[in-house]
Amino acid sequence: MTSQEILQEALKLPLSEQESIANKLAYHVLGELQSIGFEEA
Known part of the structure; x- marks a missing residue:
């Protein structure tokens, strides 16, 4: 998983996460x- 993919997945999480x-x-x-x-x- 690239850093870009990790960032995209993280942005799908709730703001508190x-x-x-x-x-x-x-x-x-x-x-x-x-x-x-x-x-x-």
Whole structure:
């Protein structure tokens, strides 16, 4: 499944599920950035 297909499937979900997924992804990305030395301003 391509990233485009995943996004299209995610957009079919209820907004509450989309928000939950977005929050999980944001925290994961922030964690990855912090692990490589990025600090929030």
